[in-house]
Amino acid sequence: MNHLKAYVSNIQRFSVHDGQGIRTTIFLLGCPLRCKWCQNPETLNSKPVIMMNQGLCAECGACMNACPQRAISLDEQGIMITDNQQCNYCFECTAACYFNARQVSGRQYTSDELFHDVIKDKEFYLSSGGGVTISGGEPTMHTDYCCQLFKMLKEQGIHAAIETCGYTKWESFERLIPVADLFLYDIKLFDENKHKKWTGVSNELILENLIKLDQANQNIIIRIPLIPTVNDDEAEFMKIIGFVKKLQAVEEVHILPFHQLGSSKYKLVGKLYDLEDLPEENNDRVEKCKNIALDAGFRVSIGGAGFKKR
Ligand code: SF4
Numbered sequence: 001m002n003h004l005k006a007y008v009s010n011i012q013r014f015s016v017h018d019g020q021g022i023r024t025t026i027f028l029l030g031c032p033l034r035c036k037w038c039q040n041p042e043t044l045n046s047k048p049v050i051m052m053n054q055g056l057c058a059e060c061g062a063c064m065n066a067c068p069q070r071a072i073s074l075d076e077q078g079i080m081i082t083d084n085q086q087c088n089y090c091f092e093c094t095a096a097c098y099f100n101a102r103q104v105s106g107r108q109y110t111s112d113e114l115f116h117d118v119i120k121d122k123e124f125y126l127s128s129g130g131g132v133t134i135s136g137g138e139p140t141m142h143t144d145y146c147c148q149l150f151k152m153l154k155e156q157g158i159h160a161a162i163e164t165c166g167y168t169k170w171e172s173f174e175r176l177i178p179v180a181d182l183f184l185y186d187i188k189l190f191d192e193n194k195h196k197k198w199t200g201v202s203n204e205l206i207l208e209n210l211i212k213l214d215q216a217n218q219n220i221i222i223r224i225p226l227i228p229t230v231n232d233d234e235a236e237f238m239k240i241i242g243f244v245k246k247l248q249a250v251e252e253v254h255i256l257p258f259h260q261l262g263s264s265k266y267k268l269v270g271k272l273y274d275l276e277d278l279p280e281e282n283n284d285r286v287e288k289c290k291n292i293a294l295d296a297g298f299r300v301s302i303g304g305a306g307f308k309k310r
Pocket residue numbers: 056057058059060061062063064080096097098099100101102
């Protein structure tokens with residue numbers, strides 16, 4: 001078999017927030033959305049990124065000297081900056097940095113390598129009813145890769161889940177349906193204009209794909225990131241739940257309250273973060289939204305641990 005390759009930013013073992021049981025969550029690089037609240041900015045582009053921690057930098061200059069592209073320079077404030085147009089992702093600079101100020105996020109794995117890595121925890125998956133979840137980024141940007149990995153996992157009896165934003169051609173889901181046991185499907189906003197404003201894209205395709213997945217009677221859990229002032233008001237949340245209620249196959253909803261845990265990563269990857277001043281999600285609002293989903297007849301999890309076994 002020709003084992004495909006993809007870039008992985010993180011392999012999170014013993015995860016209990018991305019589906020049922022004990023799982024390994026794999027974060028692939030590349031996402032077509034630009035949600036302003038994203039807490040994994042290092043996964044947005046499909047290539048590895050350099051994470052630069054200025055606080056650890058000793059200004060020794062080793063990275064500048066190591067760079068064959070002359071892409072690194074010092075600005076007027078003595079801060080190391082990288083010219084991304086010049087950079088060719090050779091990562092000589094990260095290898096040269098003794099202080100770990102400059103690190104790379106993203107390593108290429110063949111599907112076979114990744115399989116051998118995650119299968120080490122097989123006994124935990126089987127004893128807890130867990131398995132492997134592919135997240136991102138957006139996994140459907142690497143559909144064939146995910147299919148290869150899932151086929152290998154299925155041969156071992158391991159539960160395979162995919163976490164998706166749904167913004168992809170329907171053909172991606174058609175290819176995934178035979179090999180995926182669970183779709184963790186994100187809905188961020190029901191209002192299309194607000195969706196465009198906060199994520200950069202329309203939600204039309206996302207909702208269309210969800211309806212088709214439901215008609216194909218797939219195992220789907222809806223995940224709603226709850227973002228203060230964006231979608232945590234009763235009216236917007238009820239619209240989302242009202243839409244999901246019309247689906248046949250969905251019985252479970254996960255509410256993921258907004259936090260700021262990944263906000264410091266924006267500085268590390270040299271990106272601007274717009275929601276620095278947004279408070280973390282308030283418990284009363286979480287409870288209100290939870291009750292709306294419960295009243296609609298769903299099993300509801302706060303934070304993403306799953307109940308369902310199928
Ligand atoms: S090698 Fe590391 S510590 Fe030295 S200047 Fe570069 S980033 Fe800073």
